[in-house]
Amino acid sequence: MSGKRKDYISWDEYFMGVALLSGMRSKDPNTQVGCCIVDQDNKILSMGYNGLPKGCDDDEFPWIREGENPLETKYVYTVHSELNAILNYKGGSLEGSKIYVSLFPCNECAKAIIQSGIKEVIYGDDKYHETHGVIASKRMFDAAGVRYHPYHWTDREVKFKI
Ligand SMILES: O=c1ccn([C@H]2C[C@H](O)[C@@H](COP(=O)(O)O)O2)c(=O)[nH]1
């Protein structure tokens, strides 16, 4: 008996937890996406969430989904979580890393994931699985040899306290 704690969180819970916590920074009222990029030694390389580019004020730009004028919707301005995490990384190569992300990546993020050398995607939700974007993502991941699989949710509740 070493006396070691038994109820510590797993690596998967840790990294998806970091992804979800990152997503909580998002100002998007409908879908908050967070992600966490991890290397083969379980070191966190980068994190991201969906938000506006630097210099674009959260209070000045629109967050709505639909409108007569597409320029008054969020879609044309938001930087996606995965792209933010890839662009935020200042350490060199992401080759061989994996990404934990709360939502299955869209086709634009899939392209960035493939080109940056990320080899595995662990996703929390796949609510847009019927869209052309996600279907295209899966086709590209399959062709490029990027593995993807859903995160196995546990019934662990996380409460923050000190
Ligand atoms: O790969 C992705 C796909 C989407 N996002 C972001 C972009 C938007 O801010 C939301 C999606 O909003 P909906 O209202 O659900 O259409 O998610 C992302 O970060 N990464």
Ligand SMILES: [Zn+2]
């Ligand atoms: Zn995307």
